[in-house]
Amino acid sequence: MMNITDIRKPSFEVSPQFIDRWSPRSFLEKEVPDEVLYSVFEASRWAPSASNLQPWRFIIARTEEDREAFYSFIVPGNLVWCKSAPVLAVVLSQTTTERGPNAWHAFDAGTAWGYLALEANRKGLITHAMGGFDKEKARDVLHLPDEYEAHAVIAIGYQGEPEALPENLREREQPSNRRLLKESLFEGVFGKNTLDDH
Template sequence: MSHSRTTTYPINQVFLDRWSPRFFLEKEVSDEVLFSLFEASRRASHPFNFQYWRFILARKQEDREKFYSFIAEGNLAWCQKAPVLTLIISEMNNKKEFNKSHSSDTGAAWGYLLLEATKKGLITHPMTGFDFKSARRILNIPEKYTINALVAIGYQDNKEELPKIIQQRENPILRYETKDVLFEGSFGQKIK
C-alpha cells in the first residue's frame, strides 16, 4: 500500500501507508477483523479509566440506510459502497462534571482504530459532512455526548469506480513540515 510520501524524520511505515481514500470495495468485513479495530481503540490512553468514546456501528443495510439519511450528498456518492459506517461520539459530562479531555482521548482512540485498520489491509475515511442534529435525533444520542466524526470502513477498490470529479482528488495529501506545527516554550515561538 506504499505511496510516494516522504518524511523528514524516520517513522513507522504504517503512518505513510495510512490515508483516506474514498473508493470502497463492496465486500463485507468479518467480525473478527472489524472488532479488532475497536479492540485497538480500547488501548488508547484516558484518565481514571473513563474511556469517554463510543462508536455507533452501521453494518446491516437497514442501519446504513439510517446513516445515509443524514450524510451530505457529496459524501453519499462514495460512502454507500463502504460495508461499515461508524459514528464516533464522546461523553462530555461524566459523574456530573465536564470531561476536559474527552475529545483528545476520543481522538487517540480513533487514531488507534485507523492504524489497526491500515495494518489489517482496510481503509478508513473520516468525515464531518453530515447533519449533526439529524444524526443525534435519528440515532437517539443523549445530549451529554458530543458527535465527533463519521467514518467509513472497508476494503479499497479501484478509484475508477468513483465519479470522475472525486477521482481527481484521490491521492494522499501533503502535510505541513514537522517544524511548522511546533512552538517551543510558548505560543508563536518557532522551533529553530
C-alpha cells in the first residue's frame, strides 16, 4: 500500500485529514451501512452557509434501479470505474431565495461537499466527485425543479485495488500533489507574494 506522505508533503502543519483525503477510482462492490452513510451526509449538514440558507441538496442512488438511472447521464469515461461504487450522489443547490437570486448557492454547495468528503475519509470511505455528466439529462431524470442546479456526481464507497481498474487508469490511481502555497496566496493585491518557497 502506498504511503500518501511520500507524495503529499504540506509546507505548514495541518491535520492529516487534509493530506489523506484524495479521489481514488477503484471501488469495492461492498455496501455502505446506513449509519456510516448518513453520518457522512450529517457532516455536510453543518457546513457554513451564507445567511444560513443551506441551499445544498443531495440525491443518492443505492439500489440497482436508481444507479442505472444515474448511469444514463454520467459520461462513458467515468462509467468505466464508477459502476463499482455502491453509492452515487448528485449534489445540487437552490439558485434562488424568496428575495431573488442566491449568488452564494454554488459556493455553499461546494463547502458542503468538502465537509462530506472529509467525514467520509474519517469513516474509512473514499469519494470521487465527477463533473463529467450531462446536466440537462440529469435534470430530466431526477425531476429537478427549475430553481436547482446540479454541480457534480459523487461516487462513495470503500477503496478497491488499482488492479481492478482498466490499465489506462491504474497509473493515475494515486494521490495528486498540490501547487505551492505561494502560488495561491497573495497579500494586499493579486500576485503580490510574501512567502518563500512554500
